[in-house]
Amino acid sequence: MAAQSLHDDVRERAVKTLGDYLYNEEQKKRAAREQEIKDQQRREEERLRHEKKLMDEEERLRALQAQTVPKLPPKPFESQPKPSPQSTTVAPSKGDATAAAQPAAAKPTSTPDTSSSGPVANDSSKSAFQTEPAKINGHVSPAAPRSAAPSPFAKPTASQPTNPFAPATAQKPATQAPAQVQPTKPPAVPDVDRYVQIHKNLKKLRALLTEHARTNPQLKKLMGEMRREIRKSLGQLTGGKGANKKQLESIKTILMSALNGQPPSPLIDPSSFVVEPREPVEGALHNEPQLPALFLYLMNQLGKAIINQFINECGASPRSADPVGVVTAQLFSAKEFLWRGQSLIDILMAKFRIVCPVVFGYRGSDKTEQGRLRLGWRKDGGAWISEQQHNDRMMGLGIGYASIALRGLLQEKFINFYGSAAVAALRRALVEFPNSAPKKTPGVMGLQVLAVMCKRDMGLDLGL
Template sequence: MTGSSPVTRRSRQWSSPSRPRISDFLAENRHTELSYQDALAAAQAEHGRVRDAAIRVFKDHELKEECRRLQEQEAAIRQQQRREEERIRNEERVRAEEERLRALKSKIVPKLPPEPAPAPTPTPAPAPPASSTSVSQLNGAGPLNSGTTIISASQQGSIAAGSKPSSLSISQQPPSNAPAVSINGTKVAEPAPTQPFQQGQHVTPTKPPPFGTPAATSSNFLSKALQPSAPTTTSQTPQPPADKYVIIHQNLKKLRASLVEQAKSLPLLKARMGDMRRELRKTLGQMVTEKGGNRKQVGAIQALLQESLNGSIPSQLVDPSQYVVDQRQPMEGALHNGAQLPSLFLYLLNIFAKSIINQFINECGAQPKAADPLGVIAAQIFSNKAYLWRGKSLVDILMAKYRVACPVLFGYRGNESTEQGRIRLGWKRDGTGWAPEQQHIEKMKGLAVGYAAIALRDFSKSPNTNPWPPSKYWASLARIVNTPPAEISNTQCVVLRGMIEIYEERFIQFYGSAAIAALHSALVEFPNKALTKTPGTAGLPVLAHILKRNIGLDL
């Protein structure tokens, strides 16, 4: 505006006097009507021009203002959107948590009652018998990492809910178990030292996981375990046998030795046992990834187990309760309700479990996809009604082996630069030293993917009960993810990645958005919070990257 009008004026004002126009302006006829009209018209034009300019500038300004307003509005909306999104995400997370909580509550509810019940009882009770104390220690040692593992036990615990009988039945057990363990304990040493450490060291840092109840349970459980200063009382409960697996593992070793002994006096058993074992091993090695390609193998395995059950081959009868974590009473409709089963049958189940674990170790570290048919057959055999005892699965035979081979899945942790830490992590010794790192890692990868293959099976269309349901997978994942940052080990990262990769979609199928939150926690937060960065921690975000690229899952 200011720039426009003066221009003309200036040009008139400053126009050089030598020009004829100036004389024109001083001329006689300057007062003529014509010149006035001229001047008037000029003034009018000038006025119009100035006005137009003003209006234009005003409009410009207005437009600019409008623009700014729109932008501001947009920003505000965006922010609102973001806030909304955040809220939704939060709500989703909360919902997911609630979902988990609810799902688990239904399982936990039966568990809690037995727990407080025994606790008060023994405290006032004068001096519990010495033997029961030592047993309870045995159980008490594990509670820490027990988190959810115990859930299954808790279900069974509810059977023995009458606290007295339960504690009784336990104290009956020790004579058979406890001494045995102490003998083996020293010999084996492997998983054993874990417990006390776990208890002592990790109590404080255990935090409830951001998602999922396992934590809630465990923290609950923990606080209970901790507050009564005498741990004896708490451990009186039958629940926390996370490490009963170690005992079962020992018992299975004894079972195998016993079969070898039996074979010496039973020629029929000797003739068949080795062939059955090799047949089982061969059959599991034949499993292929192609769907429906393993029918013959499944048939062969079932035929072997059937043969061992029908009594055509003589073998001692043994008490199966040595090979399960819970106490079992006869159950209506169950095929095998007696107090004993042929030892050959349990032996074959043990060989089956061992072979599956070995197959995971040898094959699946290199080819994770090979785990799936093995997971299928494991779930199939351990859920088969013909092979249940008192109506429940004998899957603990497999899990005992798992607990020893891959403790990380059961919540154990350790420092890889210390001897004890390595033992706790299931790092194998061979010969004079430790197995090479590459071998250890490979083994853990295979076991991790195998675990997913067993636990993430869909039984919704099966008439049988899932022997190792997805909640176990969740619990194992949570136990790793909730490791305090300073204690995160490379082994854990490897296991974590192993159990997620190629099973992420199945996991999401089971748990929906809760699974996505869990994956975020495992693949993004977990490696970030680790204090020491290892190749394993680097591998987790790469998996997140791969998931984003391959299935569009943005964590």
């Protein structure tokens, strides 16, 4: 009995001790949770303050951009005689491009000169079906009124614009001032917002061609077969020199067939799908003002298939981006697919601008709706995809972009070309940067995985 009593006493003390321990642990967890919530609240308050500050700065920037400074009047020529102090009127000098009228004289009304033999002004970089005003150097200019648009697939005549997507051309006035010599302008930098308009134009091209195919069963059938064959060939790409010759030739054959009018399709002005206006180039294979709509449609589908390949394959396996990048460069740079001596790569870049804005310098907060839209965060069924899915998409697209633009960012080519500077850059990006991150997000951990892959695949120890 004494032993049983002792045993019960010890058991009760053990149960009480365990209960006290569990209670204390629960209190600690509760305190830690409260502290975590407070820290989270503090971080959210700091984030909101930071976003509010950024919003205020952006509003101030927009207000400054909206302001304009009136230009000074043209400087008179040195040979122009100075007005007499007694004279109340100024006589314009002969040949002055800015000849002023007498103060009391009424300005004559000029009428368009329809007999002018000079070229008609036509901005081929704009599209007639644009629903947004054009942007020039970041400023919005009002859209000009348009007349009724002709049928996009009607055969062009002498009185009809050759570009069904372009606005009506303006005529020259009857009298023009002598042209002044202008300094040579530096090469224009592509406007990333122009890529957004190109993307919209491509959607409307697809709609127009689909509508046309409804009355042409053969075009509808072959258009679908060509699109599927391009997608299948891209999905079969593998590594190794010469391993993708069959797939490359298959895609080339399809594009050449469409370019040669097999099957026949309406002619479309490609100006709506490139960033800068183009003039004919001596010796170019295609200097004509129009190309078959099916060819442009298939180039668009090629770009779409390339983007999907990067998203689906290259995030988990960066090396799989290399053959896709090689084939992409070969197809878009092939001389038979150039228009007026330049590539149609703007079609692919317009798609990159929509799905991966960060490579064009766009930033945003992943905590806000507007910020996620600026980052290209995708929705599925009306809800945002998970952070891991978004990071996987961006990783695949970033690697794919590099496979085209940089040609081998993380293969031996980068290190062979830049040497020790390349190793230092990789260490900074894959080791030092993720180690200094305050939060180990999936994206941060993905960078560390790349560092491990460099050691495993190339024997490059970056000092993890």
